[in-house]
Amino acid sequence: MRVLLSGYDSRGGVEPLVALAVRLRARGADVRVGAPPDEEFARRLAGVGVEMVPIGQAVRPLVTGAKPPTAKGLPERAAELIAAQFAAGADGCDAVVATGLVPAVAAARSVAELRGIPYLYATFQQLTLPTPHHPPRLTHAGRSLPPETDHRALWKLEARNIDALFKTSLDTQRAAHGLAPVDSVLGYVLSDRPLLATDPVLDPWQETTDLDVVQTGAWIVPDDRPLSADLEAFLRKGEPPVYAGFGSMPMRASQDAARVAVEAIRALGRRAVVAQGWAGLGHSDERDDCFVVGEVNHQALFGRCAAVVHHGGAGTTTTAARSGTPQVVVPQNGDQPYWAGRVAELGIGAAHDGPAPAVESLSAALETALAAQARAAAVAATIRTDGADLAAKLVLDEIATR
Incomplete structure (x- = not known):
C-alpha cells in the first residue's frame, strides 16, 4: 500500500x-x-x-x-x-x-x-x-x-x-x-x-x-539526533540555561527580540540558548553565557533547560510539555494565543501578554514559569x-x- x-x-x-x-x-x-x-x-x-x-x-x-x-x-x-x-x-x-x-x-x-x-x-x-x-x-x-x-x-x-x-x-x-x-x-x-x-x-x-x-x-517521531559538541560543552559548563526561539515566525524586529530575550534571561541570573529560527535571531556580545543554535533537536535540548521561551506553535508547545520543562509562550498569530492560554491554564508555564515582549514583561513571565517546575514535570508524565x-x-x- x-x-x-x-x-x-x-x-x-x-x-x-x-x-x-x-x-x-x-x-x-x-x-x-x-x-x-x-x-x-x-x-x-x-x-x-x-x-x-x-x-x-x-x-x-x-x-x-x-x-x-x-x-x-x-x-x-x-x-x-x-x-x-x-x-x-x-x-x-x-x-x-x-x-x-x-x-x-x-x-x-x-x-x-x-x-x-x-x-x-x-x-x-x-x-x-x-x-x-x-x-x-x-x-x-x-x-x-x-x-x-x-x-x-x-x-x-x-x-x-x-x-x-x-x-x-x-x-x-x-x-x-x-x-x-x-x-x-x-x-x-x-x-x-x-x-x-x-x-x-x-x-x-x-x-x-x-x-x-x-x-x-x-x-x-522520536528524535535521536545528537546535540553538537559545542552545545554539549556549553550545557555542561554551568546551570541549565533558558532556551529562547520562535520557530518559523518572522519576528521582524529579530535582533531586538534576541536582545530582549537574552536580557530578560540574564536579569534572572540565567544563561541563554538562542535559536536562530526563520527570523535569523542572534546575539553579538562576547559574554560566554549565551549560545546561538541553528537546527537543533528540541527533544534532546528542552529537557536540559530550565525553561523554554517560544512562539506557541503546537509542536513546540507539545515538545516542551513532554520534556517537563516550564515554558513561556510569546504568541505571534494564528493558534498561538490558544496554546499560550492552555500553558497558563495547565500551570506549566506562563503566557506573555502580547507578541512584542519587553525585558521587564518577559522577565516577569519567565519568573512565573520557573516557579512551575513541579507542575510541568507532573503534566509531562501524562502526555501521550x-x-x-x-x-x-x-x-x-x-x-x-x-
Missing part, C-alpha cells in the same frame, strides 16, 4: 507528517510526503528515508522575504497552490492524508476523489474544527464582520468567507478534471471524520454533534506518545475498509 501525506505548511505542519510517515512505514506501507520545496523539509524527510513530492512555492522565502504575502493577493496565490496540488497528483497511491492551508487540502481531497481512493483530513490544533464550544478565527473575505456571538453562526460565516476566497479557483480546477463543484470548501476539506492530532491533556476536545472527531494524540501510531492504524484500516 502507498499513502500520500500532503501538507503545505511551515515546519510545524510538516514535522508531524514525518512522524506519521515513519509509523506508516513501520506498519508496512510505502509513503510519500507532499510538501513545500523548502530545503529544510527535503533534508528532514531524506533523513528518515521518506520520498518528498514538491508542491507549490517554498514557504520560508514567502514568510521572511522583504515583501511578505498580504491578504490582498490571497485568492491568486491560492489558485496557484490548487493547480500545483492537482499537478502533484497521487499516482499509485491508495489513500491521501491532508493537512495545512485550506486551498491545498481541498485540492488534495479532489485528487483523492479523482482517483477514487480514501481521504482523511488532519489538523494539529482544534481551532480549525467547527464546534459550538469555540468560535472560528474568522477569515476576512472583503466583508464587514458582524457583531455576532453565536458560535455556530460564526462558523457559517467562516464557511462563506472561505468559499468567497477559494471556491472559484477550486471548482475551476475540478471542472478541468471532470469533477463537479463542491457545495462548501470548508465542509469538503473537513470530511465526515477528521483527525485531531493533539494531546488530549494539552488540547482537550469537547464532543459535539456537529462533527465526529477522532483525537489521536500528537504525532511525534502513541498518536502517530494510532493515526497510522486508522489510515490503513480506512484503506482496508474501502
Whole structure:
C-alpha cells in the first residue's frame, strides 16, 4: 500500500507528517510526503528515508522575504497552490492524508476523489474544527464582520468567507478534471471524520454533534539526533540555561527580540540558548553565557533547560510539555494565543501578554514559569506518545475498509 501525506505548511505542519510517515512505514506501507520545496523539509524527510513530492512555492522565502504575502493577493496565490496540488497528483497511491492551508487540502481531497481512493483530513490544533464550544478565527473575505456571538453562526460565516476566497479557483480546477463543484470548501476539506492530532491533556476536545472527531494524540517521531559538541560543552559548563526561539515566525524586529530575550534571561541570573529560527535571531556580545543554535533537536535540548521561551506553535508547545520543562509562550498569530492560554491554564508555564515582549514583561513571565517546575514535570508524565501510531492504524484500516 502507498499513502500520500500532503501538507503545505511551515515546519510545524510538516514535522508531524514525518512522524506519521515513519509509523506508516513501520506498519508496512510505502509513503510519500507532499510538501513545500523548502530545503529544510527535503533534508528532514531524506533523513528518515521518506520520498518528498514538491508542491507549490517554498514557504520560508514567502514568510521572511522583504515583501511578505498580504491578504490582498490571497485568492491568486491560492489558485496557484490548487493547480500545483492537482499537478502533484497521487499516482499509485491508495489513500491521501491532508493537512495545512485550506486551498491545498481541498485540492488534495479532489485528487483523492479523482482517483477514487480514501481521504482523511488532519489538523494539529482544534481551532480549525467547527464546534459550538469555540468560535472560528474568522477569515476576512472583503466583508464587514458582524457583531455576532453565536458560535455556530460564526462558523457559517467562516464557511462563506472561505468559499468567497477559494471556491472559484477550486471548482475551476475540478471542472478541468471532470469533477463537479463542491457545495462548501470548508465542509469538503473537513470530511465526515477528521483527525485531531493533539494531546488530549494539552488540547482537550469537547464532543459535539456537529462533527465526529477522532483525537489521536500528537504525532511525534522520536528524535535521536545528537546535540553538537559545542552545545554539549556549553550545557555542561554551568546551570541549565533558558532556551529562547520562535520557530518559523518572522519576528521582524529579530535582533531586538534576541536582545530582549537574552536580557530578560540574564536579569534572572540565567544563561541563554538562542535559536536562530526563520527570523535569523542572534546575539553579538562576547559574554560566554549565551549560545546561538541553528537546527537543533528540541527533544534532546528542552529537557536540559530550565525553561523554554517560544512562539506557541503546537509542536513546540507539545515538545516542551513532554520534556517537563516550564515554558513561556510569546504568541505571534494564528493558534498561538490558544496554546499560550492552555500553558497558563495547565500551570506549566506562563503566557506573555502580547507578541512584542519587553525585558521587564518577559522577565516577569519567565519568573512565573520557573516557579512551575513541579507542575510541568507532573503534566509531562501524562502526555501521550502513541498518536502517530494510532493515526497510522486508522489510515490503513480506512484503506482496508474501502
